[in-house]
Amino acid sequence: MKYLDEFRDPSLARALLGRLNSAAGRLDRPVRVMEICGGHTAALLRTGIHSVLPERVRIISGPGCPVCVTASTVIDAAIWLCGRPGVHVFTFGDMVRVPGSHTSLANSAREDSLHIIYSALQAVEFAQQHPDATCVLLGVGFETTAPTLATAVTAAAAAGMGNFFFLAAGKLTPPAMRALLQDEEQVIDGFIAPGHVTTIIGAHAYRFIGEEFKRPCVVSGFELCDLLESLAMVIEQIADGRCDTEIQYGRSVTFEGNRKAQAVIARVFDVAGDVWRGLGMIPLSGYKLRSEFAGLDALGRLDVPAFEPHEPHGCKCGDVLRGVCMPQDCGLFGIGCTPEHPIGPCMVSSEGSCAAYYRYGRH
Numbered sequence: 001m002k003y004l005d006e007f008r009d010p011s012l013a014r015a016l017l018g019r020l021n022s023a024a025g026r027l028d029r030p031v032r033v034m035e036i037c038g039g040h041t042a043a044l045l046r047t048g049i050h051s052v053l054p055e056r057v058r059i060i061s062g063p064g065c066p067v068c069v070t071a072s073t074v075i076d077a078a079i080w081l082c083g084r085p086g087v088h089v090f091t092f093g094d095m096v097r098v099p100g101s102h103t104s105l106a107n108s109a110r111e112d113s114l115h116i117i118y119s120a121l122q123a124v125e126f127a128q129q130h131p132d133a134t135c136v137l138l139g140v141g142f143e144t145t146a147p148t149l150a151t152a153v154t155a156a157a158a159a160g161m162g163n164f165f166f167l168a169a170g171k172l173t174p175p176a177m178r179a180l181l182q183d184e185e186q187v188i189d190g191f192i193a194p195g196h197v198t199t200i201i202g203a204h205a206y207r208f209i210g211e212e213f214k215r216p217c218v219v220s221g222f223e224l225c226d227l228l229e230s231l232a233m234v235i236e237q238i239a240d241g242r243c244d245t246e247i248q249y250g251r252s253v254t255f256e257g258n259r260k261a262q263a264v265i266a267r268v269f270d271v272a273g274d275v276w277r278g279l280g281m282i283p284l285s286g287y288k289l290r291s292e293f294a295g296l297d298a299l300g301r302l303d304v305p306a307f308e309p310h311e312p313h314g315c316k317c318g319d320v321l322r323g324v325c326m327p328q329d330c331g332l333f334g335i336g337c338t339p340e341h342p343i344g345p346c347m348v349s350s351e352g353s354c355a356a357y358y359r360y361g362r363h
């Protein structure tokens with residue numbers, strides 16, 4: 001298949017649904033499959049796949065939305081920086097509406113201090129053109145975003161700029177999957193893994209899921225037929241008693257991943273423990289600047305105070321991000337909390353679980 005409409009072809013979708021039903025018919029128990037990508041969360045709801053699932057198959061959403069899992073203290077730090085004279089903060093669009101401990105960047109930042117960017121290099125260009133400005137790039141995102149963030153840091157360091165700083169908050173997906181598998185409140189029988197993240201890191205990164213936790217994992221694309229095929233592959237594995245890492249999204253993903261992108265990331269970032277909103281501290285799950293780039297570290301160089309995390313009263317985003325409750329289980333869903341007036345982080349981005357369920361689900 002080559003063209004988009006072929007991945008949405010109704011007759012192929014029906015055939016794949018038949019394959020999924022047939023595999024589900026061989027299950028000896030109900031199963032829960034977690035997707036851990038905000039793009040998948042939205043696509044599964046938009047295509048209505050939840051409504052045609054076999055009775056024994058349930059899909060739950062994990063912490064796959066990068067702005068949702070960014071610690072509230074990072075947002076608090078960005079808000080604090082926006083309030084400093086001469087400081088300019090640069091971030092991708094979704095981030096500005098995400099609530100920190102008490103407010104969001106959109107609601108509190110001075111208009112001239114906050115810049116929404118489409119490319120991390122825009123922050124470097126601005127810093128070059130405004131040598132008197134102190135410029136901070138908010139480094140939020142998963143492995144897919146890490147190469148562009150690393151490129152911006154490298155460019156700023158190479159130019160010897162003294163007014164460019166980086167607030168490191170990038171995250172790695174596999175350690176979060178490990179943490180979820182170790183969560184005693186959680187039952188996950190298999191994973192649908194993120195296609196774009198895996199294009200960078202390679203499907204080898206998920207081998208531990210089968211080897212240590214005896215669960216299957218299938219890397220999926222984002223179209224209707226991609227998702228149906230991936231689900232069928234996961235359920236077939238469970239029915240067969242297999243726990244392999246498989247690639248459905250073969251037009252983009254390999255087991256090795258993108259070696260060039262991996263090298264760009266490794267040149268700039270070390271991996272260290274990091275705090276995920278809703279999940280807490282996860283070992284080896286965050287991108288931190290390597291020591292040779294310490295001079296660009298916004299937290300250390302700009303004397304940012306330590307902030308205490310605080311979550312909005314009544315918000316269940318932590319449980320939603322862990323997949324132990326559904327967005328509709330939150331008492332604020334669709335009442336006090338909507339995409340226009342988000343209370344928790346999961347209602348902001350189109351990839352946030354609450355926003356996706358609000359937009360496409362029945363409530």
Ligand code: SF4
Nearest residue numbers: 316317330337344354
């Ligand atoms: S509905 Fe709003 S308040 Fe409730 S869990 Fe979702 S984002 Fe948080």
